Amino acid sequence: MRVHLTTLGCPKNQVDSELMLGMLADAGHEVVAAAEAADCLIVNTCAFIDQAREESIHTILELAQLKGKRPGRSLIVTGCLSQRYGREVLDGVPEVDAILGTSELERILDLVQQAHARQDWATSAPPGYLYDATAPRLLTRRVPYAYVKIAEGCDMGCAFCAIPQFRGRHRSRPLADVVREVEGLARRGIQEAILVSQDTLAYGKDLRGNGDIGDLLLALSGTPMPWIRAMYLHPAHINDRLLAKWQKARVLPYLDMPIQHADDGILRVMRRGVTARRMREIFQAFREGIPDLTLRTTVLVGFPVESEDAFGNLLDFIEEVRFDRLGVFTYSREEGTPAAVMSEQVPPEVAAERARIVQECQDRIAWERQKAFFGTVQTVLVDGPSEDPAFVWEGRTAGQAPEIDGVVYLRDRGLVPGNFAQVRIVEVEGYELVGEPLPPGEK
């Protein structure tokens, strides 16, 4: 059967999609790039916040229309939306033939096989799935990086977050298994392994004798993978031992640490388990201990009880720490979370205005910091053809994670995608850089 899969949401979903495609390809199905050419349409959805849900539903409806254009074509909805809302998805959109949650991914094989006859909900299973290095994985995107999910679920219980409801409790993959997967990816030509999970620094805490995230980074340092990057680092888990291991490990100098807020009252109500002072200490220690560190964070504005003063404290913190990159979200009232039933909800227009102010503040800071790159020589991983027709290729420095941090545009036709290049930064435009390869012999 010809199968097309649309992935929405975060890199963790991307991994699940690649695993499902790997299983389908192994079973003899043909994976096609164009939805119009497929007999079976699959959409792997996201249900993180209201915007993500809207995008998921919009995509399902678009695919439902496409399904109607060819008799016998089927539509399967997988991922967080199905895990979270179960039968509602199946009942709400009659064109959907089957649904699958975030558990029991291997059941996609049965569903694709039988999808032309409408199925009942395939997974009432609680979230528990974790893949291992032997699982077939189809890397469909022609990029030299791959995400590696080292753990799944989360035990932190932040008051605004619904993720643990549909991704389950934190569970880690054994260290040796992650190492095996990264070695395998390196053999397949992948140049950058990006470690992801809901709570990356909690890695290993649930496995006796396994070692923690620091041990994993040290073990991965011995693999042939050129670049190793870790994402989603909760500040509550940082300690001196971890910083010491991080310094010894061969990991990119890139710290992606979502703070969510910086007012102590809000942090407490959010149940973040850290104070603003502690986060200041952490950022200072990492900046002092790791040369050329790029600091990325995420903040959430409009959380219930966020007063003007509390918001002011967040802005002051952002001004003081001067992050290189920052993503800002407005609070989304998520069913089943403690924050959803708090009485002091912030009006959405106030939250949107606060997000705009944060973004403006951060753009000013980041663009100033970016100017320091002008004239420097950087190692760039050439990702592939540029989306901007004025350039041939685009790539990234160690300080730029894929899809969220901007790129280095490259004009030189002689560069090879998937390879590293030494380039001089000749233009700085906001978050984007333009680079030119060094002439042979120049350093």
Ligand code: SF4
């Ligand atoms: S750390 Fe908090 S925000 Fe992140 S997934 Fe866990 S509960 Fe959600």
